[in-house]
Amino acid sequence: MKHKISLTVNGTTYTHEVEPRLLLVHYIRDVLGLTGTHIGCDTTSCGACTIHMNGKAVKSCTVLAVQADGAQLLTVEGLARDGQLHPIQEGFWEEHGLQCGFCTPGMMLAALELLQRIPDPTEEQIRAGIEGNLCRCTGYQHIVNAIQYAARKMRGEEPRKAAV
Amino acid sequence: MAVTKLFGASIKRREDPRLITGMATYTDDLTLPGMAYAQIVRSPHAHARIVRIDAAAARRHPGVVAVFTGRDLAGALKPIPTAWLIPNADLKTPPHPPLAVDTVRYAGDGVAVVVATDRYAARDAAQLVEVTYEPLPAVVDQITAAGPGAPQIHAEAPGNLAFRWAVQGGDAGAAFAEAQRDGVVVSQRFVNQRLIPNAIETRSVLARYNSGSGELTVWYTTQNPHIARFLMSVVTGIPEQKIRIIAPEVGGGFGSKIPFYPDEAVVAFCARAIGRPVKWTEDRRENYLATIHGRDHITDLELAARTDGTVTGIRGKTWANLGAYLSTAAPGIPTILHGLMLPGCYAIPNLSYEVQGVFTNTAPVDAYRGAGRPEATYLIERMMDLLAARLGMDPAEVRRKNFIPPDRFPYTTAAGLQYDSGNYTPALERALEAAEYRRLRSVQQQGPKDNRYLGIGLSTYVEICGLGPSAVAGAVGFQGGLWESATVRLHPTGKATVFTGTSPHGQGEETTFAQIVAEELGLPIDDIEVVHGDTGSISMGWGTYGSRTTVVGGAAIALAARRVRDKATKIAAHLxxxxxxDLVFDRGRFYVRGSPDRAKSIQDVTLQAYLAWNLPAGVEPSLEASAYYDPSNFTFPFGAHVAVVKVDAETGEVELRRYVAVDDCGRVINPMIVDGQVHGGLVQGIAQALWEGAAYSAEGQLLTGSMADYAVPRAHMFPRFVTGRTETPSPHNPLGVKGVGETGTIASTPAIVNAVVDALRPFGITHLDMPLTPERVWTAIRTHARR
Known part of the structure; x- marks a missing residue:
């Protein structure tokens, strides 16, 4: 028995009939074809699937597609606007905040929600704020720098690069 | 056109725009028309006889296309081979069927595969495959497995012994006799626990077989597509020229995507058998069960020294747990990449070391970042601290005293390796200074504050990188070469495509390699595209592992670019x-010495090379060159790391306060990328010391079976790292580079353990096995306090 859902992803509204057990992340990846959102575990541990749902960062592997009925979603594909990178993307690029890139979409969306809550976070707040997201490549330090870069830029300050 | 200095600059990565916008394509992102999904049914038992498999219910399940068992595959696929046949070790290579036929040998061993029209149906149907098992006794630890009366895992390997390998140098017996008489002997048992690599992208395979052309195309998460093609051909019998392996974006590997696993052969079989593309993607639980693990050594070690701290000998024995089957490189990891590095960066003249490889009912063990070298560094660096403690010497002083002096390079060790270059003391001094070592020692002498004990740990290391000279690879039984291929192709418009046989997956070589070519040919970096990971367009190459990509692959690219430049010079001279x-080549322009105004740019020359209207005699049209670089030796990066911890004696909790890493990886092409490699390695090495560890129950059930149970570290668990560098170029590498992908993992684990044990010295604790969890530290403090 399928359920009809209607939701908005990156500004586009979609309507589909889905199985009640379909995970939101599979809906996003397999039904909508937005493969920038990744899957890294089965236990809500890694955060690779993090998206924004109604402005909050959620792990889309632990939300059913039917629970997102009527919701506004933002995925990595919706971050850049009109060919302009979002400051969080710019920060990750400038500060070498990624290596293999697999955790990066989820990491950026978790970081963005953090910056929306705390525009001027301390390093400790950044590290605590992304503790739901695992990165196995970077050692996190350049991710912290990337988020600091984005924070400065989003506050309208000069986004100076961390010294390398 | 101004071309700035690119070699040595922190250029932003050119691979990033697609990765940060969600436009990158990983294997599981791919969908083909008619594609079906595979789910592998895995054994819940660590050791059992398969009595019967009933797939009738699974076959009836809606959406199911096919179910195959080990018996169905037995005639069609050959066993999964091992590619590192170490000599003089009595190596046993029992067959590894792609799916188990009669016996399962670890929890996670594949027994059947279900193919269905969607992911969910495949998973549902996999649950319906009824397998009747007759459980057999299992053994998970290598010493029990190697002992009398242990369950036997393979008929071909009596006593569960896969190999017995040894290395000797000098006269260890005499050195120890002398030390027992006049000096000191330090001995210790070490457990280097099993780790799970945890690339955040799990393994994934998408196979398509075209029955019309007989071509098999496989997109998959591999670090070495050409090796995969070679082995895929061996296992499936499909001729190599009909197989194309593509490594799309790969989400981390750390060694776990080197091996050729049964699963890729099974998926290829399915695609061919059902006549539609088949995709299989592990979930994380499956990744923990069936993707290789790393480390897992138990070692008894002794160090002989004079009373002044001069080390005269090292001897011991390691039992290496190899799991249930020999994975692709498994035999070479605890032997060639481990045993030969045991003396570390010290001039130790006498060595005797034996390694036994042991089968157990656990997941196969193979290369995990550092692969053998972290285990070796851990042993020697712990021993140096034990010796220092025994003699009441400063750990820094013991190291200084035993370093191979800079004037003895190239230096041949007692294990027979020739270290290319090194200068160890400056790296140590710089690390000590950055850590404020002297000040910390005096703070430490004042005693603990609030029951929190300060500890300082050193690790000075050397590693073997840039794998490697092919003749040596052959001599040590590696069933391949370790040279690397490169093609640099200029296009008529003056742009360039660079093809590399390496297969980077996060290490940033699309940028580093472009920097090399830009430097060699004076091209703007944005005019250079680096192509990797596709056997359909790239000459044979050996892939990315062993810190070889920039060292060997980068050198091949530099040599190819220089050949292009040589040909361009001929054409420019003619024009x-x-x-x-008489020609000068400077930043992309050729001109006669003294006449820079009348120049031909590399772009002008390239166009002329393609038009071929006016080429010098004997010069063929077009402008591209290939190079196949086989290094004359390995490279030996080194460095010094210092960890500063505080241990809370009330809770056993270890707080990492400060971490300094001074690494020497030769010449640096992109400092930002090098720092990133160091940071990533540090986190993995520190995590082994403090948190990570795979655990099996005695029955062979993986207890750390999910990311909720296995401690992959998170951002808040680390301080900001301090990195520094010294630069001792490799004398034999065309770029002077040495490799940096594994240094952090190799050096950091002993630095942390040395720091924690240093903090616990007031309790009389001289050693603790990893991971140094609060429980383990707390228990040790309580146990020692009671004594």
Whole structure:
């Protein structure tokens, strides 16, 4: 028995009939074809699937597609606007905040929600704020720098690069 | 056109725009028309006889296309081979069927595969495959497995012994006899626990077989597509020229995507058998069960020294747990990449070391970042601290005293390796200074504050990188070469495509390699595209592992670019009506010495090379060159790390306060990328010391079976790292580079353990096995306090 859902992803509204057990992340990846959102575990541990749902960062592997009925979603594909990178993307690029890139979409969306809550976070707040997201490549330090870069830029300050 | 200095600059990565916008394509992102999904049914038992498999219910399940068992595959696929046949070790290579036929040998061993029209149906149907098992006794630890009366895992390997390998140098017996008489002997048992690599992208395979052309195309998460093609051909019998392996974006590997696993052969079989593309993607639980693990050594070690701290000998024995089957490189990891590095960066003249490889009912063990070298560094660096403690010497002083002096390079160790270059003391001094070592020692002498004990740990290391000279690879039984291929192709418009046989997956070589070519040919970096990971377009190459990509692959690219430049010089000389020897090539422009105004750009020359209207005699049209670089030796990066911890004696909790890493990886092409490699390695090495560890129950059930149970570290668990560098170029590498992908993992684990044990010295604790969890530290403090 399928359920009809209607939701908005990156500004586009979609309507589909889905199985009640379909995970939101599979809906996003397999039904909508937005493969920038990744899957890294089965236990809500890694955060690779993090998206924004109604402005909050959620792990889309632990939300059913039917629970997102009527919701506004933002995925990595919706971050850049009109060919302009979002400051969080710019920060990750400038500060070498990624290596293999697999955790990066989820990491950026978790970081963005953090910056929306705390525009001027301390390093400790950044590290605590992304503790739901695992990165196995970077050692996190350049991710912290990337988020600091984005924070400065989003506050309208000069986004100076961390010294390398 | 101004071309700035690119070699040595922190250029932003050119791979990033697609990765940060969600436009990158990983294997599981791919969908093909008619594609079906595979789910592998895995054994819940660590050791059992398969009595019966009933797939009738699974076959009836809606959406199911096919179910295959080990028996169905037995005639069609050959066993999964091992590619590192170490000599003189009595190596046993029992067959590894792609799916188990009669016996399962670890929890996670594949027994059947279900193919269905969607992911969910495949998973549902996999649950319906009824397998009747007759459980057999299992053994998970290598010492029990190697002992009398242990369950036997393979008929071909009596006593569960896969190999017995040894290395000797000098006269260890005499050194120890002398030390027992006049010096000191330090001995210790070490457990280097099993780790799970945890690339955040799990393994994934998408196979398509075209029955019309007989071509098999496989997109998959591999670090070495050409090796995969070679082995895929061996296992499936499909001729190599009909197989194309593509490594799309790969989400981390750390060694776990080197092996050729049964699963890729099974998926290829399915695609061929059902006549539609088949995709299989592990979930994380499956990744923990069936993707290789790393480390898992138990070692008894002794160090002989004079009372002044001069080390005269090292001897011991390691039992290496190899799991249930020999994975692709498994035999070489605890032997060639481990045993030969045991003396570390010290001039130790006498060595005797034996390694036994042991089968157990656990997941196969193979290369995990550092692969053998972290285990070796851990042993020698712990021993140096034990010796220092025994003699009441400062750990820094013991190291200084035993370093191979800079004037003895190239230096041949007692294990027979020739270290290319090194200068160890400056790296140590710089690390000590950055850590404020002297000040910390005096703070430490004042005693603990609030029951929190300060500890300082050193690790000075050397590693073997840039794998490697092919003749050596052959001599040590590696069933392949370790040279690397490169093609640099200029296009008529003056742009360039660079093809590399390496297969980077996060290490940033699309940028580093472009920097090399930009430097060699004076091209703007944005005019250079680096292509990797596709056997359909790239010459044979050996892939990315062993810190070889920039060292060997980068060197091949530099040599190819220089060949392009040589040919371009000929054409430019002809066009300028000058002798080649009178030409200057400077930042992309050729001109006659003294006449820079009348120049031909590399772009002009390239166009002429393609138009071929006016080429010098004997020069063929087009402008591209290939190079196949086989290094004359390995490279030996080194460095010094210092960890500063505080241990809370009330809770056993270890707080990492400060971490300094001074690494020498030779010449640096992109400092930002090098720092990133160091940071990532540090986190993995520190995590082994403090948190990570795979655990099996005695029955062979993986207890750390999910990311909720296995401690992959998170951002808040680390301080900001302090990195520094010294630069000792490799004398034999065309770029002077040495490799940096594994240094952090190799050096950091002993630095942390040395720091924690240093903090616990007031309790009389001289050693603790990893991971140094609060429980383990707390228990040790309580146990020692009671004594």
């Amino acid at each position: 300028l009506e000058a002798a080649e020897s």
